[in-house]
Amino acid sequence: MRFIEHPPHFLFFTGKGGVGKTSIACATAVKLAGQGHRVLLVSTDPASNVGQVFGIDIGNRITPIPAVPNLSALEIDPQAAAQAYRDRIVGPVRGLLPDTVVRGIEEQLSGACTTEIAAFDEFTALLVESSLTAGYEHIIFDTAPTGHTIRLLQLPGAWSGFLEAGKGDASCLGPLAGLEKQRSQYKAAVDALADPQKTRLILVARAQQATLREVARTHEELAAVGLTRQYLIINGVLPAEEAAQDALAKAIFDREQRAIATIPPALAPLPCDILALKPFNLVGLDALGCLFETVAANTTETPATPNPDAPSLATLVDGIAADGHGLVMLMGKGGVGKTTIAAAIAVELAHRGLPVHLTTSDPAAHLAETLNGSVDTLTVSRIDPRIETERYREQVLRTKGAQLDAQGRALLEEDLRSPCTEEIAVFQAFSRIIREAGRKFVVMDTAPTGHTLLLLDATGAYHREIARQMGSKGVHFTTPMMQLQDPKQTKVVITTLAESTPVLEAANLQNDLRRAGIEPWAWVINNSVAAARPASPLLRQRASNEQVEINAVASRHASRFAVVPMLKEEPIGVSRLLELTRIPEVSRE
Amino acid sequence: MKTIQIFDPALCCSTGVCGVDVDPRLVQFSADVDWAKQQGAIIERFNLSQQPLVFAENAIVRGYLERSGQEALPLVLLNDEVALAGRYPNRNELARWLGVAIEVDAPKSGCCSGSKCC
Numbered sequence: 001m002r003f004i005e006h007p008p009h010f011l012f013f014t015g016k017g018g019v020g021k022t023s024i025a026c027a028t029a030v031k032l033a034g035q036g037h038r039v040l041l042v043s044t045d046p047a048s049n050v051g052q053v054f055g056i057d058i059g060n061r062i063t064p065i066p067a068v069p070n071l072s073a074l075e076i077d078p079q080a081a082a083q084a085y086r087d088r089i090v091g092p093v094r095g096l097l098p099d100t101v102v103r104g105i106e107e108q109l110s111g112a113c114t115t116e117i118a119a120f121d122e123f124t125a126l127l128v129e130s131s132l133t134a135g136y137e138h139i140i141f142d143t144a145p146t147g148h149t150i151r152l153l154q155l156p157g158a159w160s161g162f163l164e165a166g167k168g169d170a171s172c173l174g175p176l177a178g179l180e181k182q183r184s185q186y187k188a189a190v191d192a193l194a195d196p197q198k199t200r201l202i203l204v205a206r207a208q209q210a211t212l213r214e215v216a217r218t219h220e221e222l223a224a225v226g227l228t229r230q231y232l233i234i235n236g237v238l239p240a241e242e243a244a245q246d247a248l249a250k251a252i253f254d255r256e257q258r259a260i261a262t263i264p265p266a267l268a269p270l271p272c273d274i275l276a277l278k279p280f281n282l283v284g285l286d287a288l289g290c291l292f293e294t295v296a297a298n299t300t301e302t303p304a305t306p307n308p309d310a311p312s313l314a315t316l317v318d319g320i321a322a323d324g325h326g327l328v329m330l331m332g333k334g335g336v337g338k339t340t341i342a343a344a345i346a347v348e349l350a351h352r353g354l355p356v357h358l359t360t361s362d363p364a365a366h367l368a369e370t371l372n373g374s375v376d377t378l379t380v381s382r383i384d385p386r387i388e389t390e391r392y393r394e395q396v397l398r399t400k401g402a403q404l405d406a407q408g409r410a411l412l413e414e415d416l417r418s419p420c421t422e423e424i425a426v427f428q429a430f431s432r433i434i435r436e437a438g439r440k441f442v443v444m445d446t447a448p449t450g451h452t453l454l455l456l457d458a459t460g461a462y463h464r465e466i467a468r469q470m471g472s473k474g475v476h477f478t479t480p481m482m483q484l485q486d487p488k489q490t491k492v493v494i495t496t497l498a499e500s501t502p503v504l505e506a507a508n509l510q511n512d513l514r515r516a517g518i519e520p521w522a523w524v525i526n527n528s529v530a531a532a533r534p535a536s537p538l539l540r541q542r543a544s545n546e547q548v549e550i551n552a553v554a555s556r557h558a559s560r561f562a563v564v565p566m567l568k569e570e571p572i573g574v575s576r577l578l579e580l581t582r583i584p585e586v587s588r589e
Numbered sequence: 590m591k592t593i594q595i596f597d598p599a600l601c602c603s604t605g606v607c608g609v610d611v612d613p614r615l616v617q618f619s620a621d622v623d624w625a626k627q628q629g630a631i632i633e634r635f636n637l638s639q640q641p642l643v644f645a646e647n648a649i650v651r652g653y654l655e656r657s658g659q660e661a662l663p664l665v666l667l668n669d670e671v672a673l674a675g676r677y678p679n680r681n682e683l684a685r686w687l688g689v690a691i692e693v694d695a696p697k698s699g700c701c702s703g704s705k706c707c
Contacts, residue, residue, distance in 0.1 A: 093642055093644070097644060098658065098659075101658075104599050109638065
């Protein structure tokens with residue numbers, strides 16, 4: 001394992017939810033501690049199972065792990081950190097200012113940026129020399145701050161006068177307003193991150209083209225802010241011997257090997273380790289010890305061929321089709337396959353002779369191209385997020401930025417690089433198409449978060465006031481928000497994968513939407529190995545792990561749901577998309 | 590010395606970038622604030638979402654929020670008295686409060702703007 005050789009003081013693992021960062025961080029910590037180094041493991045994963053992995057309660061304090069000499073661990077819950085952060089700002093005025101005002105302020109501080117900054121605030125103390133950290137040779141983090149956060153903290157304009165004086169003209173500091181530590185401490189923390197002698201960043205990916213492309217972007221973004229010492233781990237790769245077991249395993253194996261062979265050029269120079277898919281859950285010390293080893297598949301008892309009793313996407317489409325028209329918005333974290341599911345729903349609707357407009361922000365674009373004109377009642381359009389965001393940025397900088405000095409302008413430019421900006425820019429582009437949903441079906445592969453909707457609706461509140469006044473004159477008036485809140489007009493479909501972190505992330509998205517008064521209509525579990533009914537022992541093991549998550553979605557999260565099987569081939573073209581909407585019968589090969 | 594305090598509504602992360610559209614009045618007002626500072630005024634701006642405590646601790650502002658709600662912001666105080674509510678001041682108003690003359694705009698005669706009578 002190259003990433004673990006000559007480790008520096010800090011190791012950060014970064015990657016999308018569900019790629020195995022926490023397991024790898026735990027295994028790394030165990031390994032280094034086993035070599036006699038004193039190690040602190042810090043988890044900021046919202047679904048942290050570090051405690052479960054080691055079989056003890058950890059929580060938000062440094063806790064020695066009894067079973068592993070030299071190892072201590074700490075779990076920082078980013079949601080709890082964000083809540084504490086909000087409380088610091090809002091707490092003192094609760095009861096003093098009107099409730100509606102207090103709620104409005106809380107919403108301003110409920111975005112993803114605030115959560116990230118709050119988590120960063122929590123572990124800042126661990127990045128600087130202090131009595132807290134003096135005892136540890138290595139501190140291992142299972143997440144890393146994003147380039148946006150680091151850049152924000154590096155900007156002098158973000159600080160001048162604000163923390164010290166408590167008031168600033170720029171008002172650009174929403175997420176930073178509750179930071180409570182000294183500026184020098186943040187500066188030291190950011191400097192430590194950017195010091196290649198102290199910090200190693202380990203990118204964790206799966207052997208999938210889209211995931212690797214995204215990791216390449218993360219690599220470039222973080223290298224640009226100084227985290228130049230980077231390693232790559234491709235995790236969960238299907239071993240060659242498993243490919244002989246069944247056609248699905250063979251197809252997955254070929255696809256993964258192709259993705260590895262055609263790795264993005266930006267990642268090619270990085271020292272890379274490949275970890276094989278393991279037939280067991282990475283819980284407990286024995287399992288962790290095997291993570292970096294090759295293990296034969298049949299070491300554990302293999303479960304039977306899975307037979308999930310789950311509804312197919314076609315049954316969900318029945319419910320959508322029944323209303324004759326309407327807006328369908330797919331929502332979910334990047335990489336769960338929103339575009340694919342949107343296309344499958346659109347094709348299934350069009351296949352039934354219904355008029356459908358599929359609109360996608362898929363950067364790859366090939367999906368839209370292959371579908372256009374393929375089914376009579378289907379039209380496809382594409383919104384390029386990069387172009388829309390650039391247009392929006394230029395417009396803001398032209399109008400707003402013209403009046404600002406150099407520091408203020410730098411800050412504004414950084415604000416415009418936040419994830420919210422892209423979300424808003426893309427949503428504005430989509431909203432031009434939403435109007436069509438009164439006559440036909442409009443299927444969108446993206447949706448703004450509830451947080452963004454609430455912020456956008458701050459102006460909507462004004463529209464509603466007008467609507468109320470017009471109402472007395474009998475004029476019909478709806479705001480976009482009202483359209484999204486009405487289940488007759490809009491169906492939000494949450495897309496996820498049958499793995500614990502993606503399911504948790506999807507549940508958070510759902511809570512966020514509910515805050516905005518939007519009840520998700522259904523959940524779709526994409527890329528299910530269980531629904532593909534594999535014969536290979538390793539895939540059967542994975543399928544049985546999936547079943548736990550499918551049950552959780554069915555019983556706890558979703559009012560209705562569907563499971564979409566993993567296909568042997570990439571789901572491109574009408575016939576394969578239609579294949580996604582059905583769950584295959586059990587067939588023993 | 591005149592002190593002008595502006596109590597802004599809750600602007601999201603920055604300048605309203607995360608809102609829907611950039612409000613041109615805010616842009617103009619930022620420029621006017623810069624101008625007033627050059628005239629020697631002390632101008633402080635407070636954002637409801639970031640410094641709510643300042644709003645809560647000021648009896649005038651708190652009372653205003655209770656009566657009229659946050660939709661009625663901004664509120665402008667001049668030496669701790671209400672000078673303007675519900676909109677941002679323009680440069681003429683700032684000049685009047687500060688007791689300075691504006692050199693750029695020729696003063697309009699009050700009698701009959703627009704017609705040819707004077």
